[in-house]
Amino acid sequence: ARYADSRGFGSDPLRPHIWRYRDWVIEAFNKNKPFDQFTIEQIAGDLLPSPTLEQRIATAFHRNTMTNTEGGTDDEEFRVAAVKDRAEVTMQVWMGLTFGCAQCHNHKYDPLSQKEYYQLTSFFNQTADYDQPDERPTMPAPTEEMLAANAKIDQEVAGLKQKLEETTPELEAAQKEWETTLKLPTDWQGLGIQKSAREGVWEVMPSGELTMVRGMRWKGASSSDGLRLKRVSAEPIPPVKGQFVRIELPGEKKILSLAEVEVLSGETNVAKEGKATQSSTSNDAPAGRAIDGNRAGEFAQETVTHTGEEANPWWEVDLGSEKFLTEIRIWNREDGVAYRLEGFRIVVLDAARKEKWERSHIPAPERSLVQEVRYDIVDPIRLSAVVGGGEGTYLIPKRIDLSAERVELLIDGNVGEVQLEATRGGELANRLGVSEEILKAIDVPAEQRTAEDIAKLGRHFRSFTPMLDGVRNEIAAKEKSRPAYPDLPIMQELPSDQLRKNYVMVKGNFLMQGDEVKPVLPVAFSREEELQPGNRMDLAKWLVSPTNPLTARVMVNRLWSQIFSKGLVETEEDFGTQGELPSHQGLLDWLAVEFQSPGTVQSPGTEGNGTAWDMKRMIRLMVTSATYRQSSQVTAEHLEKDPRNRLYSRGARYRLEAELIRDQALALSGLLSRKVGGPSVFPPQPDGLWQAAFNGERTWKTSDGSDRYRRGMYVFWRRTVPYPSMAAFDAPSREICTIRRSRTNTPLQAF
Template identity: 35%
Template sequence: MSKYICLLLIAFFWSCQNSKDDEISFNRDVRPILNDKCLRCHGGVKASGEFSLLFEEDAFGQTQSGATAIVRGNHSKSELYKRIVHEDPELRMPFDAPALTQKEIDVLVQWIDQGAKWEKHWAYVPPKRDIEPPTIDSLSWAKNKIDQFVYAKMQEKELSPSPEADKATLLRRLYLDLIGIPPTHEEVKVFMENSAEDAYEKEVDKLLASSHFGERWAAMWMDLARYADSKGYEKDSNREIWKFRDYVINAFNEDMPFDKFSIEQLAGDLLPNPTEQQLIATAFHRNTLANDEGGTDNEEFRIAAVVERVATTYEVWQGTTMACVQCHSHPYDPFRHEEFYQSMAFFNNAKDNDSYFEEPKFFTYSEENREEVESLLAYIDAELLPEDAAPKEPYLYSEKEAVLTRLGYRMHEAESFYESSSFIELDESLSLLWQVQDSSWVKYDQIDLENIEQIGFFASATIGYAGDISIHLDSLKGKKIGAVKITKTGESKKGADNRYNTREFKAAIDATEGKHDVYLRFFKGERYDGHLFYLDKMRFYEREPRMKLYSTAFNQKLKKLAEIPATSTPIIQELPPVEARKTHLFERGSWLTLGNEVESGIPNIYGYPETEEPKDRLAFAQWMMSEKNPLVARVAVNRFWEQLFGFGLVESMEEFGTQGEKPTHPELLDWMAVRFETTHDWHVKPLLRELVLSATYRQSSDADVEKIEKDSRNQWLSRGFRTRLSAEQIRDQVLTVSGLLNPLVGGPSVTNSSVDGGWTGVPDWAVKGDSAKYRRSLYTLWKRVTPPNEMLTFDSPDRSVCTSRRIRTNTPLQALNLLNDETFFEASNALAVQMLQADADPEEQLMFGYAKVMGRKISDKKLLLLKELYHDAQEHFKQEKKDSNFPEAAIERIGDEKNNLAALVIVANALLNLDEFIVKG
């Protein structure tokens, strides 16, 4: 009897388990079939028969024929089933395509009969907040909870972890990952001699506190922000926006919480009493392209910028490709066409409008100039008469402008209020430099001319321009109120502050009341092309300015205050409510074909109640960084993981939707996302600290045959990653080991030799001396049409659009670049000099060179190869003496060691080309 009962129990549990195994999962079993076979005709782009399998409400509704496509619990009454098994090829689905296999039909039948349970894609379901790390049988290997998740997956895949990497390899990996440059020879020596248990942990904390930490992680963010020092399109005019880059560097260095960092970039201008840095943060979305080509429609390119901001926002913070939803509903994910424009409504009321000078701009001062402005303002405030006093302005530049205006010293940067112009051509290498024709004009919007008797033009007429400017009110043919003759000034050069040397030309104007649009109309004095004209500032002279009531010393201070240059940064600013634009759906994505008006909102898939939907950009940003958003924390931790391990837990970092890769470790991803948001309170440094302290991160990258066969791509993390360094890291590493690197943090973009790449039709870049030439790659001036050569060669994007993931390539051009690029060759010279000075023994020189480059001792086998190369090169230069002069600058510093140094340059060049040097192992 007992045996009979046991058999029954076994049968019962087996049937329960079998039933559980047979339960069809929509996400696992059904969705792949629908995506592959059905959505082409019944998805977001196209809904034949008024039937879509992309949205739940459509899938279970009536089709155009009146039949119900899916009847839960009864496949035989479901039109979907009838069509996929129909014998008539005109009626069978998929139409005009291979039929579903019997296995696929069985899956759909079983799913319908089991109740056709619909499931959201995993990424749109909030992560569980109570996930516990799995229990493992090797707690001695695990150094933190991350390792428990990783080890459990290894066990599942019948893999085991690799031993810890050697100290030298681990230190180099850590430096490159956390600050983007390798350790110095001295830093390696100190670490290797430190046998304390916490030596590695102390190195981690030291690097997290380094000022270079922000530079390394800002380099990652520049791809997402599509940062460039130019506007793109055909003209690719210069853009001054480096203050945004400095904001990002400082934010990472200060470990600004990621939610605050994100909100400030998306809506810093809408925060209560925004600071200067919060306004500069909004330049994230001023990195969009702008078109300065004559004859283009500003509104068209304003809209193009707004559309791109929507797509970028969703890619950066949601891991979602929304660009296609501009034209139609998403092909594979539940985003409707109109939802793109609901999101666009959040961004559609920014003030910028594709004008040349990119208003609105925010003006700030360098630290040195800031101190001087503050000192002058303090002096002026102390001397002001009571009737000239006024409340303090919130920002230093606006306070300076307010003081000057009140006292009648109205000096403005020409670009600070410029609205539109008509010049034949702009010289793209020179800001504000115009080619003048008789048809040329400039318009200034709503200038207050009350009590103004003269306008001063601070200008430079280059290449011999001479002519007249007439001043008109409200239109080109409006009332003429004055004129000024511009005389020849000869060719002008830029000064140390990167501005042209200018002279002031004054025009007396008729008495005028109120505000007017002011037009400057240009007439050439001589008839030939090439008249170039540069307008720097305009000054408005009042008839009875308040400044006349003050002393000469006071007025000198006022003049000095007016002349201190400020740095401008294009920012996002919201239009006032009375000027708010309406947002319409664009039919087929065309801005010329307006559909229904839409209100701001977020896609329904996120399950946010309509009554609580955000109504402005700030509320949208705050929702995005809230726990109600299922994606943002996952996308963020996945991005940081990818930077350390070479691949994300979700490899398709730009796409978490149904067409993206599934997470290799879904529980780990969700656990880290929740921990980042709660335990770490959105702070990046504790997250990175936890990652680099894990045993998973510290593994050796050596792999045996078995591991390669079982896991060729190292998806299951049973060994360390070997990934090629980024373009920036390769160049920065070369500069570091050669001793050339200029470690200055922050500041304007600089040019270096690599920018001049033999391109035609673009300006030559002036290299601003060795100090700037050898700064980190992050600071290299970035032109979208002609980015730095070595950056493109090593897979950097041109930053015309947001790039979440650089696809690594391996081409002969990369090797040629490493061998022959001027920066790499100069670094070889500098390294060779250090090798020669390190020791009199050539063998010691070679050992020193390798240790300096790789951060560890050289093996006997590699030393033998280097010695052969050195002796071959030495013999070559003895026989071909003229060739030994090629590292001339280096040889001059050494004297009689020409042949030895020349040979060492060859060795140094080879060291900087080693695979192990450009790879993080």
């Protein structure tokens, strides 16, 4: 059924977790899951009422189609290809029909029309997968061992979390100390303000002993005043004095390119009289272009500077002597590479080249940037009532020294009679980021707190106190040790309002839509009452229904072939008119009925035994038969009358398949690992095989220990590069479904 650990086509990306479906199949056979359930769960397990994890894993059977992730491919084309593959594989595996022959025209030999082909593919056309690289839809598919490990971790984590809920005298003392750091400040002092010449700007007048300010508030303001502090700026007293203005662009492989730089002292651009240099010059674009007075930002106009591609490029202007600086204006390029300035730095240096002022990590301006040489604090944090600071209270991100800095406020609203107050404000900063309910509880005096407040504060403190870091680290380590669940692609039906329409595809071309069709069963194999539109569940149930004439026959014939080397119908893949007739028609019919409805036709030794669709019972029935237990020795009479042993005149004797040859060699040497289930393994193979096929994109990491000697069914299978020893014995690539393998008869195989 084309099982593989990769997706196929040229790049053949890996499908690393599909082994969870293989485990499901192995477990189903080991536990003797009835074949009708085995069928329904694989084709439509997701449509069962409240499907279990295992039933949804089963649907990965039809998600293991090939998908094409190569660039330039049409997702719809390969989605349709997967839908066709699912329909054809279903009919081959369960019905033994060459259904794919009806894709482009009516079947030439069997009673299957092209319309019926697309009616049947319609059952699979309503799933949510769409040939995507991430293989959606997928689901976590943990093993029982993973679930048990997770449950153990859950139990251990729960015990550790209980420790976080417990208090101690040491924790209580630390909590009291923490609470004092969140009390509202009491050192508010009034400040004078005077209106500046600029609209909306007020200058702060220091008063009293308060010099270091972190918080401000309007005393007497109400929400109706609409008073808002938009911006606080501070500049050194005296202003910055410098001789050099330097622009740097930190990082590897950077190019610094500027249109214009203006350095203002008051209203005068003093940069024009300076001398510009840069770390390197490329493309005949010297540093002087940035101070030539031309703000045009296009390289073609020869108005921009340009360094070479290098680490940490810089541009600098020497003003000739130290000057008081008020603004630096930078004009960026406008010809598509403006982003190059992202993260630049401006530095003002004095005559001794000591830094006097700097700004770092400045975003690239879209066109121009006016950078005032002052300490701008944009968007002060407004502390609302939920923080307990009042509607007019603000936290200033940077502490301001009123004795050394000139402070200006940009204000919205009417100041009127409102007074500005300030505080050192350390407590305000501590309150930032603390939730409203915690702050409200803290603001209540300790002796007046309710039991709920006390519990709330205790939980919050224990959630971050370093005293419990050890417990939290232990929890984090436990969480990190959780097993990663395999992510498995599964079948999932589209919502009812997103269902696709189904069409006959003219000549099999997905772009040429013919008549619209419904999901209906083939007429030749169905009763009239079954010919109604349905879904995958209806199809799955029909496959194993008593009215279906083929499924039971096809399955017992396949079991017979595994045991006797050939099926009663030798063409296992074709029960149609071009297939071989049964060598023993009556035996095939009896086995099919005995498989589907045990005891319906009485036979010695089978009366009243068995349950329907019992796989192990059928195998036991075959291997305990006199036919199977006879000698495989060939006599002259056998060769004359039954050369191909189609009359079963002797026991079966045949070459083993590729995987079994390897398993047999390992078993005889005593090396075979009999471990069941788990991820695919990587036994030794020639070096460089994957690198040669995929340009070194992925490597074959040879497994260690017993994993080198696992059964062949567990060997990682890449569709375009099969495992060499198995390819040597004609194991199929698994790109398509292969019902009957060709026999390999070579000297190496015999050896």
